[in-house]
Amino acid sequence: MAEERRLDLVEIDPNARPPVCRIMDHGKQLYAMKKRQRGSHSRRTQVKGMPFRYNTGEGDYRTKMRKIIEFLARGDKVKVTVRFRGREMQHRELGMVLLTKVREDLADDSVVDNPPRMEGRQLNMLLSPSKAILAKAEKAKALKEAQASADAKADAKADAKADSNGEETAE
Numbered sequence: 277m278a279e280e281r282r283l284d285l286v287e288i289d290p291n292a293r294p295p296v297c298r299i300m301d302h303g304k305q306l307y308a309m310k311k312r313q314r315g316s317h318s319r320r321t322q323v324k325g326m327p328f329r330y331n332t333g334e335g336d337y338r339t340k341m342r343k344i345i346e347f348l349a350r351g352d353k354v355k356v357t358v359r360f361r362g363r364e365m366q367h368r369e370l371g372m373v374l375l376t377k378v379r380e381d382l383a384d385d386s387v388v389d390n391p392p393r394m395e396g397r398q399l400n401m402l403l404s405p406s407k408a409i410l411a412k413a414e415k416a417k418a419l420k421e422a423q424a425s426a427d428a429k430a431d432a433k434a435d436a437k438a439d440s441n442g443e444e445t446a447e
Contacts, residue, residue, distance in 0.1 A: 323353045323402070328378075330358055330370040341381060348385050348405040349413040358399040371399040385409040 277299065278285040284302040287295055324347045326340055347354050356378055358371035375392040382403060390402035 321351055321353060323355055325355045325357060328356065328358045328371075328374060330360065330364060330367055330374055332374065341378070344378075344382065344403070345385055345409070348382070348403065348409050349416075351405055351410060351413075353389065353405075354386070354403045356401045356403060360397045360399070365397065368394065368399065375399060375401050379403075 281299065283299050285297055286300055286302050286305070287297050289296040326344055326347075328337075328340065332340070344354050344356070356375060358374055360368065360371065372392060379386075379388060379392075379401070385406055385408070386403040387406050388401065389404050390400070392399055392401040
C-alpha cells in the first residue's frame with residue numbers, strides 16, 4: 277500500500293502491541309523536524325545603546341533610566357555612553373559622576389561588565405541584567421499570561437451565557 281503511494285512505512289512505536297506504524301513521506305518528516313529545531317532557538321541577547329550628555333536634565337535622565345530597566349528586563353545588555361563635544365572634554369569628571377549615578381541607581385537591576393572608561397570622545401560603560409531583574413521579569417510575564425488566560429475564560433463563559441439566554445453579542 278505504501279509502495280503504491282510512493283511513501284514510506286514508518287514504525288512509530290515499536291513497543292506497543294501491536295506495533296504502531298504510519299504511511300508517510302519520511303524525508304519530509306525529517307526535514308520538518310530539523311526546521312522546527314532550528315526555529316526553536318531562544319532570543320539572542322542584544323546590546324542596546326543609551327546615549328547621555330554630561331549635562332542631561334533630570335526628566336530626561338529618568339526617562340532614559342526607565343528604558344534601560346526595560347532593556348535589562350528583556351535580557352539585553354546596555355551600553356551607557358556619555359558623549360563629549362569640543363570644550364566639553366574639559367568636564368570628563370562630570371561624565372564620570374553621571375555614570376557613577378547610573379551604576380548606583382541600577383545596582384539591584386544590573387551588573388557592570390565593563391566599568392566606565394574613555395574611548396576617544398566617549399565615556400562608555402556596559403551593563404548586563406542581574407538575575408534578580410530577570411526573575412522579576414519572568415514572574416511578571418507568567419502573571420500576565422495567567423491573567424490573559426483567565427480573561428479569555430471569562431469571555432468564553434459570558435459568550436456561552438449570552439448564547440443560552442438567546443441574546444446577541446455585540447462585536
